[in-house]
Amino acid sequence: SQLMVVPEDGYEWKKYGQKFIKNIQKIRSYFRCRHRLCGAKKKVEWHPRDPSAALRVVYDGAHQHGAAPPAAPEQGGGGGASNRYELGAQYFGAGPAGSG
DNA sequence: AGCCTTTGACCAGCG
């Protein structure tokens, strides 16, 4: 089984599903913002047999609160030692749409 | 007692 190693980005998320995508031969996890009436969603993709492979985080939707909770401020603009695992692997909005 | 995470089945779109 895979470890629940989800990098923190300053937002709270709750996993609600996990499936293996054949198209990319990777495991895709589904997360939802714990905020109220917030339609923000996050997906994490990682190789099932390749820890070396960089994680892939795909953000969908916008946070209604527009800001992260005080429990984990986003430090405002990179620098934060929170999401420094693979900034080059994060997608916001519709996604990489084309160039990836 | 509540929260969270893990897993199986159902539904929807395309060819």
Added chain:
DNA sequence: TCGCTGGTCAAAGGC
């Protein structure tokens, strides 16, 4: 119309 694939909910266990 059926089958494949991707996306989501629902039931149970530990702290």
